[in-house]
Amino acid sequence: MKRYSAFAVAREAFRQHTGWNKAWGHSEPKSKYDVIVVGAGGHGLATAYYLGKNFGITNVAVLEKGWLGGGNTGRNTTIIRSNYLQDPSAAIYEKSRSLYETMSQDLNYNVMFSPRGVMMLAQTEHEVRGYKRTAHANSLQNVTTEFIGPERVKELCPIMNIDGPRYPVLGALWQARGGTARHDAVAWGYARACSDMGMDIIQQCEVKGVRTEGGRVTGVTTTRGDIKCNKLAMVVAGHASVLAEMAGFQLPIESVALQALVSEPIKPCMDVVVMANTVHGYLSQSDKGEMVIGGGTDGYNNYTQRGSFHHIEETVRALVETFPIVGRLKMLRQWGGIVDVTGDRSPILSKTPVEGVFVNCGWGTGGFKAIPGSGWAMAELVAKGHSPLTDAFSMHRFQRGQFIDESVAAGVAH
Amino acid sequence: MLILHCPYCQRDVDETDLHAGGEAHLKRVGPEADAAAFEQYLFMRRNTKGVHFERWRHVYGCGKWFLAARNTATLQVYGTYSAQTTEPPAHITEAIRAAQESQA
Ligand SMILES: Cc1cc2nc3c(=O)[nH]c(=O)nc-3n(C[C@H](O)[C@H](O)[C@H](O)COP(=O)(O)OP(=O)(O)OC[C@H]3O[C@@H](n4cnc5c(N)ncnc54)[C@H](O)[C@@H]3O)c2cc1C
Numbered sequence: 270m271k272r273y274s275a276f277a278v279a280r281e282a283f284r285q286h287t288g289w290n291k292a293w294g295h296s297e298p299k300s301k302y303d304v305i306v307v308g309a310g311g312h313g314l315a316t317a318y319y320l321g322k323n324f325g326i327t328n329v330a331v332l333e334k335g336w337l338g339g340g341n342t343g344r345n346t347t348i349i350r351s352n353y354l355q356d357p358s359a360a361i362y363e364k365s366r367s368l369y370e371t372m373s374q375d376l377n378y379n380v381m382f383s384p385r386g387v388m389m390l391a392q393t394e395h396e397v398r399g400y401k402r403t404a405h406a407n408s409l410q411n412v413t414t415e416f417i418g419p420e421r422v423k424e425l426c427p428i429m430n431i432d433g434p435r436y437p438v439l440g441a442l443w444q445a446r447g448g449t450a451r452h453d454a455v456a457w458g459y460a461r462a463c464s465d466m467g468m469d470i471i472q473q474c475e476v477k478g479v480r481t482e483g484g485r486v487t488g489v490t491t492t493r494g495d496i497k498c499n500k501l502a503m504v505v506a507g508h509a510s511v512l513a514e515m516a517g518f519q520l521p522i523e524s525v526a527l528q529a530l531v532s533e534p535i536k537p538c539m540d541v542v543v544m545a546n547t548v549h550g551y552l553s554q555s556d557k558g559e560m561v562i563g564g565g566t567d568g569y570n571n572y573t574q575r576g577s578f579h580h581i582e583e584t585v586r587a588l589v590e591t592f593p594i595v596g597r598l599k600m601l602r603q604w605g606g607i608v609d610v611t612g613d614r615s616p617i618l619s620k621t622p623v624e625g626v627f628v629n630c631g632w633g634t635g636g637f638k639a640i641p642g643s644g645w646a647m648a649e650l651v652a653k654g655h656s657p658l659t660d661a662f663s664m665h666r667f668q669r670g671q672f673i674d675e676s677v678a679a680g681v682a683h
Numbered sequence: 684m685l686i687l688h689c690p691y692c693q694r695d696v697d698e699t700d701l702h703a704g705g706e707a708h709l710k711r712v713g714p715e716a717d718a719a720a721f722e723q724y725l726f727m728r729r730n731t732k733g734v735h736f737e738r739w740r741h742v743y744g745c746g747k748w749f750l751a752a753r754n755t756a757t758l759q760v761y762g763t764y765s766a767q768t769t770e771p772p773a774h775i776t777e778a779i780r781a782a783q784e785s786q787a
């Protein structure tokens with residue numbers, strides 16, 4: 270792999286950019302791998318990357334039915350934060366956030382991590398108490414957050430109307446090192462690094478069946494033939510239940526559409542990320558100047574990557590009071606992704622009833638922020654059979670009643 | 684927008700008047716059931732990509748629950764039926780079969 274650097278850009282400028290290589294290779298599937306990862310989203314690619322980097326396992330294929338990063342990884346609104354309430358969440362999300370800090374250097378790929386600060390608005394007394402509690406929990410977990418008052422909110426984000434009338438801003442949970450990153454670059458950067466370690470990234474290769482023998486995985490059936498493996502990691506987000514069914518088990522997951530939209534580009538007016546959970550909407554400004562807007566999920570099970578228009582309308586309506594500026598914006602485009610939602614709004618990183626099959630799913634509406642940490646933890650789980658970061662996220666926790674309840678911390682989709 | 688026929692009001696109803704209630708025909712378990720049975724009833728879901736039987740409530744209308752057969756991969760609606768059933772009735776299974784045949 271040729272390293273990207275300022276020097277390389279200058280050198281190529283002098284020779285019509287003829288010296289760049291393809292960022293990752295296009296491989297034909299081999300007949301057998303140590304580990305097959307299904308799904309070339311951020312989580313699948315990060316899993317493969319850390320299998321190689323942390324455990325020296327490089328006989329790995331990442332199989333993708335569409336194109337790399339074309340699932341939720343390329344459809345999300347890129348909010349990164351780690352201000353969750355429960356200890357297991359804080360551990361994996363903060364690990365992830367801290368890996369984002371150095372990701373561009375680690376991957377030699379600019380993922381444009383922008384720790385511009387994330388605030389979650391408290392617009393009811395109940396939320397004030399809830400976020401103060403989260404701030405206290407975070408300080409015990411070594412996650413730097415603070416509860417700030419309305420004046421400070423206004424100072425950080427002047428375009429906001431903090432006086433209501435319906436939902437005045439009473440304060441906010443502020444994480445100064447939260448922010449955003451470039452979603453495609455995260456997938457591309459990992460893909461390039463995996464390819465460099467000799468792994469095969471195989472696009473347009475849909476897994477159609479899981480082969481087992483005596484309760485152990487032996488391989489997969491795909492649209493490009495049968496491929497054998499010792500271990501199988503299913504990292505397919507909205508399609509987790511479909512893959513699980515192929516292996517003969519069920520998951521506590523429902524797949525629903527989550528939509529987002531962006532406005533026409535405008536001049537810089539907002540350099541923080543704001544989430545308003547009471548009214549169900551959130552907002553940030555991209556580097557191109559578009560206002561990036563998201564809200565809650567659609568209501569019903571859905572695999573079509575399309576949602577209902579009235580949800581978009583509700584989201585925008587919710588934001589207009591707090592951000593009057595939104596009322597004057599033209600919206601440019603809108604899209605949806607299929608998110609995998611669990612009963613406690615926490616992910617599943619787990620062994621499964623089939624020996625050698627591991628599952629990573631349930632990130633639902635908020636897994637972009639978790640990509641590096643989840644890959645790190647999942648690689649350890651696949652390589653060693655357990656990881657301190659994944660222990661609490663077993664798929665069997667629902668049977669034991671050991672929920673990791675984040676339905677308050679993740680009250681709105683992000 | 685999704686439009687479903689409320690079998691009680693006998694009217695086509697917009698999604699904004701409805702509330703989705705998740706998978707239908709779940710078997711409710713009693714207090715004597717073990718943890719695995721409760722897990723199955725409360726949390727495990729088929730989450731089918733394809734024909735999905737589900738509960739809906741006509742919240743801003745008659746307020747009643749009814750069931751629908753819908754395809755989660757195409758958004759095609761096969762029909763709606765009474766919630767007082769333990770399995771999809773014949774006219775629904777017939778509609779699904781006919782739709783699948785016309786596609787094959
Ligand atoms: C509109 C929207 C906004 C969001 N906003 C945020 C946010 O602000 N912050 C945040 O942290 N998170 C956000 N999320 C959530 C985040 O996008 C996801 O949690 C995360 O991207 C999931 O990554 P993944 O790698 O698990 O899944 P994906 O990126 O969806 O990758 C899974 C891949 O598996 C492939 N696949 C599926 N079935 C098969 C098969 N049978 N064979 C082969 N391949 C298969 C798919 O094609 C897909 O590419 C948002 C999501 C959406 C939809």
Ligand SMILES: [Zn+2]
Pocket residue numbers: 689690691692693741744745746747
């Ligand atoms: Zn009705």
